[in-house]
Amino acid sequence: MAQPAPAQAVAQTPPMGWNSWNFFFDKVTDKDIRDSADQIVASGMRDAGYEYVNIDDTWEGIRDGNGVLHTNVKFPDMKALADYVHSKGLKIGIYSGPGPATCAGYEGSLGHEEQDAQLYASWGIDYLKYDLCSFIPAVMQKQSPNDKAAQMRLMIAAYDKMAKALKATGRPIVFSLCQYGWDAVWEWAPELGGNLWRTTGDIQPNWDRIYAILSQQEGLEKYAGPGHWNDPDMLEVGNGRLSLAENRSHFSMWAMLAAPLLAGNDLPHMKPEIKDILTNRDVIAIDQDKLGKQGSRVYSDGEVEVWTRHLAHGALAIAVLNAGDNRYSTHPFHLDLAKLGLHGTQTGKDLWTGKTVKLTDSMPIELGSHDILLVRIEAPK
């Protein structure tokens, strides 16, 4: 008998798109998803690489007598919505979890994994975010009280079960694990078919939280690569009271981390300066670099940090970030090229001004609070 064709490889570069949670939270409706898809096209985001339009929690209704899950009133027809998103040249994502309920208390997939996966495929879903939440008390703690190792085995088995259910549909579906970085998820997620996994708890639209998450990514570099990525959570660019510098730094650093770039802002009301950040193609090219090598922090001097990311064809991205609260948090800051393995003057492109820059050894660099210098060097020496 002929074998079914293997599902096409997904997430060969970090997934890019938009997700409803960081702006709409539980208020998201079918109309918000359609409007957002329209805006991804109108704003030029689609052409810049944003592809997935992801519905997060709170679309779920109840199961009927046959166990088939229905949508709630906010989402009258999921198949029609998926068709609409696809008609725009985009892909669509959805959300569930292995427990009886989702994080927001809606119906989860426990005991209905195959059925739900088949349902998603029948709708034309391209991406699933699978969020642990109620599986912790309802299954892990209940079945194996006081036995952490057994609890973790239950968790891994639950993710494996949904991975297999998705695979069995034959449809290429990106599988996003959301369990906040527990039990070194980066060590076991790729093997079971996870394409990305959250490495921390939830992001918030403020610098302290964004910086705390950034700092927790150190040491995870080696786990990222084509098809499997560390996920420091979705973007907050354009949300809350982030300054322009903070939005720029957040976006730059997620690109340095080879992180999924899932915007989470109010697209129909996006300010031009936010659109300019989200559609900066040079920065996106760092994120989407084919080599798929995650960047790392090379050194810091006071509150100024220097990160590098190795890119395809021997190119190098350098980020100098002032993580401090003052313009002169570390004053004077001098760039130490030798610490980056570089020798003599380097010529590159400043990805936020678009201008050619020369980096010389021990040159002073002064940045505003939470601002960044992001440079791409094609031929580092």
Ligand code: GLA
């Ligand atoms: C958790 C996740 C968030 C979001 C909410 C939805 O908190 O980490 O990203 O999906 O659940 O309820």
